[in-house]
Amino acid sequence: MSSLATPRDGGRTSRSLVINLGSFAALLLLWVLVTTPFGERPLVAPLFLPSPGSVWDTFLMLLKNGYQGKTLGYHLGISLFRFGIAFLMSVVVAVPLGLWMGMNETVKAVLDPPIEISRPMPKLALLPLLIIWFGIGEVAKVVIIVLALFPILSISAMQAVRGVGRRKVQAALALGASRAMIFRRVIFPASLPGIFTSVRVCIGLGVTMLVGAEMIATSAGIAYMAMSASDFLLTNVVIVGALIMAALGYLLDLCARALENRIVHWGGKEG
Amino acid sequence: MQGDIPAASGAAPAVKARFDKVTKRFGTGDNAVQALEPISLDIAENAFVCLVGPSGCGKSTLLNILAGFEKPTTGQALMDGTPVRGPDPRRGVVFQQGALFTWMSVRDNVAFGPLATGKPSAEAARIADRYLEMVGLTAFAKRYPYELSGGMQQRVGIARALANDPEILLMDEPFAALDAQTRELLQEEIKRIWQSTRKTVLWITHSIEEALFLATDIVVMSARPGRIKARLAPQFALSEDPAVVASVEFVRMKAEIFGLLREESLAAQRQEAGR
Numbered sequence: 001m002s003s004l005a006t007p008r009d010g011g012r013t014s015r016s017l018v019i020n021l022g023s024f025a026a027l028l029l030l031w032v033l034v035t036t037p038f039g040e041r042p043l044v045a046p047l048f049l050p051s052p053g054s055v056w057d058t059f060l061m062l063l064k065n066g067y068q069g070k071t072l073g074y075h076l077g078i079s080l081f082r083f084g085i086a087f088l089m090s091v092v093v094a095v096p097l098g099l100w101m102g103m104n105e106t107v108k109a110v111l112d113p114p115i116e117i118s119r120p121m122p123k124l125a126l127l128p129l130l131i132i133w134f135g136i137g138e139v140a141k142v143v144i145i146v147l148a149l150f151p152i153l154s155i156s157a158m159q160a161v162r163g164v165g166r167r168k169v170q171a172a173l174a175l176g177a178s179r180a181m182i183f184r185r186v187i188f189p190a191s192l193p194g195i196f197t198s199v200r201v202c203i204g205l206g207v208t209m210l211v212g213a214e215m216i217a218t219s220a221g222i223a224y225m226a227m228s229a230s231d232f233l234l235t236n237v238v239i240v241g242a243l244i245m246a247a248l249g250y251l252l253d254l255c256a257r258a259l260e261n262r263i264v265h266w267g268g269k270e271g
Numbered sequence: 272m273q274g275d276i277p278a279a280s281g282a283a284p285a286v287k288a289r290f291d292k293v294t295k296r297f298g299t300g301d302n303a304v305q306a307l308e309p310i311s312l313d314i315a316e317n318a319f320v321c322l323v324g325p326s327g328c329g330k331s332t333l334l335n336i337l338a339g340f341e342k343p344t345t346g347q348a349l350m351d352g353t354p355v356r357g358p359d360p361r362r363g364v365v366f367q368q369g370a371l372f373t374w375m376s377v378r379d380n381v382a383f384g385p386l387a388t389g390k391p392s393a394e395a396a397r398i399a400d401r402y403l404e405m406v407g408l409t410a411f412a413k414r415y416p417y418e419l420s421g422g423m424q425q426r427v428g429i430a431r432a433l434a435n436d437p438e439i440l441l442m443d444e445p446f447a448a449l450d451a452q453t454r455e456l457l458q459e460e461i462k463r464i465w466q467s468t469r470k471t472v473l474w475i476t477h478s479i480e481e482a483l484f485l486a487t488d489i490v491v492m493s494a495r496p497g498r499i500k501a502r503l504a505p506q507f508a509l510s511e512d513p514a515v516v517a518s519v520e521f522v523r524m525k526a527e528i529f530g531l532l533r534e535e536s537l538a539a540q541r542q543e544a545g546r
Binding site: 167168170172173174175176177178181185192264265266270 | 357358362364368372373384386388431432
């Protein structure tokens with residue numbers, strides 16, 4: 001856990017930062033090399049891989065003119081909206097439920113079967129059914145993301161509770177704490193590092209589900225933009241869409257990590 | 272001690288805690304392990320009782336029973352004549368390690384007990400600061416446990432247990448994970464705290480010297496199933512001189528306990544091998 005969070009441990013030295021940047025620059029250079037026409041034509045035809053410069057131009061053009069009559073901001077906004085609503089709903093419901101399952105054997109016995117049975121199922125397979133149920137509007141897309149994140153968040157919250165050190169609970173009991181105080185001030189904070197880990201996993205998975213959901217029966221969204229551009233062989237737009245999704249996932253993870261470092265600064269350390 | 276009739280000098284001191292024919296058996300059927308044979312033991316008020324014994328002899332089980340974390344199979348633990356039913360803030364517990372609240376500052380850790388027992392937060396913070404001063408950690412009140420050394424963490428644990436002003440302190444090998452120098456310094460500090468507060472203490476240790484240095488009563492336990500093998504009453508707990516450890520009497524008692532423990536450790540080893 002602490003090895004993941006390099007900045008907190010000061011593990012990311014300036015040396016490895018230089019190597020990181022160098023590796024990134026090398027990839028970019030490779031992209032430039034295979035797309036620059038040194039003789040007749042570039043090594044890879046623009047239809048398959050346009051040059052970084054032309055992708056940048058397309059990005060600027062999309063910023064200015066939008067795509068299919070909708071601005072780039074609209075496409076991005078609708079994607080963020082779907083992800084945000086689904087993500088918030090999952091966290092707000094699944095985490096407390098998981099905590100409850102961790103605290104109470106009966107609740108765990110009731111909720112374990114549906115969660116465990118549904119967990120390994122690929123949720124995208126349910127999308128056609130959800131479209132029959134909810135139509136092609138926003139509901140089906142939000143529901144599919146929630147279905148994917150729910151079991152992960154609830155199970156990991158439950159595991160986090162069960163992993164709280166017995167001695168910490170005993171110490172709180174011996175200090176005279178009530179059950180409510182033990183939950184609020186010992187079990188819940190002690191579970192937070194584990195919960196944060198799964199929240200970060202869910203950001204990656206949530207963006208993946210978003211892309212899947214936006215590729216079927218939609219008329220807006222970044223993944224929709226890329227999907228429909230592919231029908232017209234607009235490779236530049238496809239790449240812009242993919243890069244925006246990558247940047248979105250990365251930025252969201254960065255936010256979650258910053259939050260994690262602030263709130264659970266003790267994570268992975270013993271005292 | 273606050274009876275109607277003042278205790279006459281020479282009278283037996285009041286019993287703070289008592290183990291009354293306590294036994295403990297873990298598991299059932301053929302896999303059952305008898306951890307404790309019937310144990311009866313009185314812990315006098317203001318006494319500093321050290322339990323020593325080979326690993327697995329049931330010392331910690333005994334402490335957990337008095338703390339209220341575990342129930343005896345038969346018999347009972349009593350405090351002030353009342354059977355122990357569960358954990359109680361009148362009995363403070365200090366563990367070897369891993370029991371501090373890592374997400375709270377040092378001050379919040381120590382203030383936890385006063386808050387839990389209903390003190391307003393300003394008063395709880397004042398109490399915390401008082402005990403942090405007692406263990407010399409005033410400057411670290413706002414730090415987090417993971418920022419402290421192992422020895423300082425144990426001092427936080429001790430201050431946290433003391434902050435509830437418990438009537439008895441139960442300490443389960445509190446210094447076992449520390450290096451020798453830190454250990455010796457903390458032993459002197461514990462002695463100073465005990466001499467000034469005269470709390471009743473039940474202390475578990477593997478270290479004969481630690482027991483001799485601190486205890487008014489040493490209880491030597493046998494290999495599993497745990498029984499009381501011997502009781503000794505060293506006189507070094509009241510001494511303020513760290514050099515008592517070099518006195519003839521200290522060394523003689525050390526050799527005596529060493530002999531007692533060695534038999535039991537060998538027995539414990541045979542048990543392990545025979546399994």
